[in-house]
Amino acid sequence: MENYPIPTYPTGSLNFLHRLHAQDKSDLPGQAKIPLKIIVSGAGLGGLATAIALARRGHKVIVYEQVEKLGEVGAGIQTPSNSSRLLIRWGVDRYLKDKAVEPVDISFRRWQTGETIGYTKLVPDFRETYGAPYCVVHRAHFHDALFQRAIELGVRIVTGAKVVSYDFDAPSITVEDGTVHAADLVIAADGIRSPARKQLLGEMDRPPTLAGFAAYRATVSAERMKADPDTAWLVEKPSQNCWIGDMRHVMSYSIAGGGSFNMVLSHPESSDPSTWKQETALADMKSHFEGWDPRLVKTINMIDRTLKWPLLSGQPFVKWVADSGKFTILGDAAHAMLPYMSEGAAMAVEDGAALAAVLSKITCKDEIPTALKVFEKERIQRTSQMQQASAINGKLWHFADGPEQEARDASMRPECEGRSFSESPNQWSDPLTANWCYGYDAEREIERAWEALSIS
Numbered sequence: 001m002e003n004y005p006i007p008t009y010p011t012g013s014l015n016f017l018h019r020l021h022a023q024d025k026s027d028l029p030g031q032a033k034i035p036l037k038i039i040v041s042g043a044g045l046g047g048l049a050t051a052i053a054l055a056r057r058g059h060k061v062i063v064y065e066q067v068e069k070l071g072e073v074g075a076g077i078q079t080p081s082n083s084s085r086l087l088i089r090w091g092v093d094r095y096l097k098d099k100a101v102e103p104v105d106i107s108f109r110r111w112q113t114g115e116t117i118g119y120t121k122l123v124p125d126f127r128e129t130y131g132a133p134y135c136v137v138h139r140a141h142f143h144d145a146l147f148q149r150a151i152e153l154g155v156r157i158v159t160g161a162k163v164v165s166y167d168f169d170a171p172s173i174t175v176e177d178g179t180v181h182a183a184d185l186v187i188a189a190d191g192i193r194s195p196a197r198k199q200l201l202g203e204m205d206r207p208p209t210l211a212g213f214a215a216y217r218a219t220v221s222a223e224r225m226k227a228d229p230d231t232a233w234l235v236e237k238p239s240q241n242c243w244i245g246d247m248r249h250v251m252s253y254s255i256a257g258g259g260s261f262n263m264v265l266s267h268p269e270s271s272d273p274s275t276w277k278q279e280t281a282l283a284d285m286k287s288h289f290e291g292w293d294p295r296l297v298k299t300i301n302m303i304d305r306t307l308k309w310p311l312l313s314g315q316p317f318v319k320w321v322a323d324s325g326k327f328t329i330l331g332d333a334a335h336a337m338l339p340y341m342s343e344g345a346a347m348a349v350e351d352g353a354a355l356a357a358v359l360s361k362i363t364c365k366d367e368i369p370t371a372l373k374v375f376e377k378e379r380i381q382r383t384s385q386m387q388q389a390s391a392i393n394g395k396l397w398h399f400a401d402g403p404e405q406e407a408r409d410a411s412m413r414p415e416c417e418g419r420s421f422s423e424s425p426n427q428w429s430d431p432l433t434a435n436w437c438y439g440y441d442a443e444r445e446i447e448r449a450w451e452a453l454s455i456s
Helices: 015-020 043-056 081-090 125-128 139-152 195-205 224-225 278-288 296-298 344-359 366-398 403-416 431-438 442-455
Strands: 035-043 060-064 076-081 105-110 118-119 135-138 156-158 163-167 172-175 180-182 185-188 209-221 240-245 248-255 260-268 307-313 327-329
Touching: 015 403, 035 043, 035 172, 043 060, 043 081, 043 139, 043 344, 076 081, 076 248, 076 344, 081 125, 081 344, 081 431, 081 442, 105 139, 125 431, 135 139, 135 248, 135 260, 139 156, 139 209, 139 442, 163 185, 163 195, 185 195, 185 240, 195 327, 209 224, 209 278, 224 260, 248 296, 260 278, 260 296, 278 296, 278 307, 327 366, 344 442, 366 442
Parallel strands: 035 060, 035 185, 060 156, 105 240, 185 327
Antiparallel strands: 076 135, 105 118, 163 172, 172 180, 209 260, 209 307, 240 248, 248 260
């Protein structure tokens, strides 16, 4: 256990190693008592989600984005129940109806044979237990849905406007053309390499570092897979399948309304990303998974092109909010994490939800700093614990064959056989972890935190 961080979130996922050595769409939001003018820097997933959460409560929101044309790169992204609950509540789901896919289950598979060694039933279990579905969607479709809903709510989005500095006291931003824009509150959702975070934290800034892993991201035509009996089963029903082995795993699921099969292939990588050659990425990717389940290898061989992405790991920051109490960071700028819990984007959605909810409680602008402190405390705890959970999955999935792997697989066997269990190294199934992760309602939890402050 010395190689594992001690989790501070509820989980039974590591207990096997000790033995070895759970909203309604019609909810109306509490409108802001004091409508604010709010600037958001960054029109990525976190920035747009935050803009939606704020605008639907009555705030005037302006988003500044450095690129001229909005868009997202990448392929599939997961919207687990703790995120989809909020998206449904916000009315984003209607823009995803023909694009999002709701997998019926998740199967963890042995690397060499494809044998199911871990299993989580998602439909109807997650809807019934957590009040919201667990979905997957193409990242570009998700981004476009957020954009459309933000525009519908009256959010103003200014593109081609790179923010070059922040005045935390005013608060205001300065864009590249020299113009200054002021507001009651400024929010930086400017990504993993956040300039705003660097300005806020100074010498305390610890940018996310290379985690020693990289991931190939790719899609395969579902029609092509249906033509081969060895791969057709992967697209016959909407499911997630994850092959796990020594320092490697492959996560897969259908996206784009079932038209594409998304794959993320994680592997060890210690070299500098600047030395990577994308022209050899296909061959390099295939070499990492030689000898794996023949059905998986056949699917990998259907990939025509891929991109290799470095995986970065971040540590919790001591602060998100400026001393003035009029500026905060959120999203990847505040809590970069490994993708192994599929919660990175969901945490950004939660950030926006929590911030909008707590600001709806204030009765004057002088209370903005207090609201932001409540937000900061709640969100640092939640996101730092999710960073832990993601890192722990990076351990659990990557055992070499041996005693730990055998104990892990034995501990997941009851869920595969439909027997009752009280704990599991599969964190989607572990009752404590799943309830903490998917049953969490960011709006409700921040309201409780605000009420606790008022009582004290």
